[in-house]
Amino acid sequence: MSRTRTPVVANWFTGEGEGFRLLGTRCSACAAVFFPREDVHCRNPGCGGGDLAEAPLSRRGLVWSYTDGRYRPPEPYVSDPELPWRPYTLIAVELEAERMVVLGQAAPGVHVDDLEVGMEVEVVPGVLHEDGETTWTTWHWRPVGASA
Ligand SMILES: [Zn+2]
Numbered sequence: 001m002s003r004t005r006t007p008v009v010a011n012w013f014t015g016e017g018e019g020f021r022l023l024g025t026r027c028s029a030c031a032a033v034f035f036p037r038e039d040v041h042c043r044n045p046g047c048g049g050g051d052l053a054e055a056p057l058s059r060r061g062l063v064w065s066y067t068d069g070r071y072r073p074p075e076p077y078v079s080d081p082e083l084p085w086r087p088y089t090l091i092a093v094e095l096e097a098e099r100m101v102v103l104g105q106a107a108p109g110v111h112v113d114d115l116e117v118g119m120e121v122e123v124v125p126g127v128l129h130e131d132g133e134t135t136w137t138t139w140h141w142r143p144v145g146a147s148a
Pocket of ligand 1: 030032048
């Protein structure tokens with residue numbers, strides 16, 4: 001039986017392989033970009049409010065900070081409290097064009113020793129969790145040039 005691939009959060013990312021992109025929204029009035037996406041009101045306090053349109057984010061950014069998670073992360077991360085916690089690597093990535101920092105887990109096999117501030121990373125499709133019927137998909141950050 002094959003599992004259904006389902007995004008762990010709807011409409012936060014799209015595409016496959018090289019076409020994989022995070023989805024934010026952009027305000028038509030002030031051009032501010034939001035991720036997680038903001039679909040109701042522009043959050044720029046200096047903006048009178050504009051229409052919010054879906055906007056794919058840059059695929060690549062620079063490592064702004066990183067750490068390894070030694071505690072269980074909050075929702076929407078899924079973890080089974082019955083299982084021992086496995087540390088994972090979390091990266092904060094600065095997207096220059098959008099002027100924002102986006103958090104995400106590092107791709108499997110990428111550890112804090114592999115990272116440094118300012119390193120270029122790219123967003124890639126990832127798997128957060130699998131259960132009986134579903135592969136829950138998410139995004140990962142991976143150093144540019146690293147093998148899959
Ligand atoms: Zn705005």
